[in-house]
Amino acid sequence: MKRIVYTILFFILLSNVSFAAKVDTVSVFSPSMNRDIKTVTILPADYDSKKEFPTIYLLHGYSGNYSDWVNKAPVIKELADRYSLIIVCPDGGFGSWYWDSPVDPAFRFETFVSKELVSWADQNLKTRKGREGRAIIGLSMGGHGALYLAFKHQDVYGAAGSTSGGVDIRPFPLNWDMAKRLGSYAENSSLWEENTVINLTHLLTPGSLEIMIDCGTSDFFYAVNEELHDKLLLRNIPHTYLVKPGAHNWPYWTNSILYQILFMNEYFKKAESAS
Template structure:
């Protein structure tokens, strides 16, 4: 009898916990600029059904991945959504968009999609804090480039930005990852490449806008360009957090890195919205 009672209590506790767990939506969104429907994962924290509004972290995938990449490979981010009471949105950025508005391919207008169309859809359909103080953006590799690129160009949309193993300077890699398909070849379009690499956009940064956190493993092939970005940020007196630790360009690294990013954004949201 005692064992049966204990078992029933455990079941009730597990059931109650499951009722409080984060939930995951697969949202079909419309991109007017690209004239197509695009899917996104939206993770809602356990307390979402309360009357409050929630900050949002946009979490971008890397080259050759899709909107399901983060939730399938790092499902623990659902726990972080609960822990920090935050919405997490994982959009589909295309196989190789680099989150640019491609000047050579009208089918790749992902700057407009993420920074304008998707943000408007999320704010319309979910209970969000619809201000820059309530939005952050980060990503891995191609998505790390995309997050910094979008935040620097749209400081009125994203108040904080991060990068994990990001391709923060594209110029050393003119033949890689389909970038030439989006910008044209480097040899024939040097100005275009110079204008669309993160390290050349730092003049757009304002004091504390956006708040920045950059993370890259010391064995990563993007480590050198992240080091250069860090030094340029220091030279320009742009506040930022910079993390390096042993690790390569892989999911073992990003599984840990994303949790540091979410903690950083949690502190940003708490500071910016403490009086709201």
């Protein structure tokens, strides 16, 4: 009941504020893939008043694209204004899972998002440089991508969030084009084992990365999120884990992003005060 009240109050506060976030779609060249990647950028209303802003990289899900978040959850524009954040939404390709595919050189989205895009943003936008000014969030395939990239690139991101994330790919060997990126599970099981988030927790040490994970109880990824939560507890890795009613859909993600971005904003404030 309290969560419902807080969410209602949050929207009441938003409704009484005038927002003017600037949304743009740009083409970011990827040297590793030798092509331009469409990317949405959201700049807060006070962009001209400060020198640097923390940045959230926001990843879409399978079959989605760079415009999903801004079109289907437009509240992110209001959140960018409210918390004075830059939000960057790259195109992750159709079923890339944000890997550098070992079997398809046309898919090098780990390199693009965690190196090329970050470099572009730091050169072209007024970002707060360093991991203390960067977070990454994603839904579904993008939830996997956000944790996968952050676990592997803790020098780049200081915080990571997954909503409805496919955090263990192994139970789904025939789904969502994963076999096209890793080869079939039957013939390439080692690649699947090496590239699933739940098997990367050994890269973490307590406090090395701020982590938030959430999933709806009616989501087909609910069980694997529970397993990841339990594994993080076993390894003594601090993290925030939120479970609430909901399925694998935009009504759930539109609500979830309120909590995710609030979490990231708290991380940014803490990191800035510590610097």
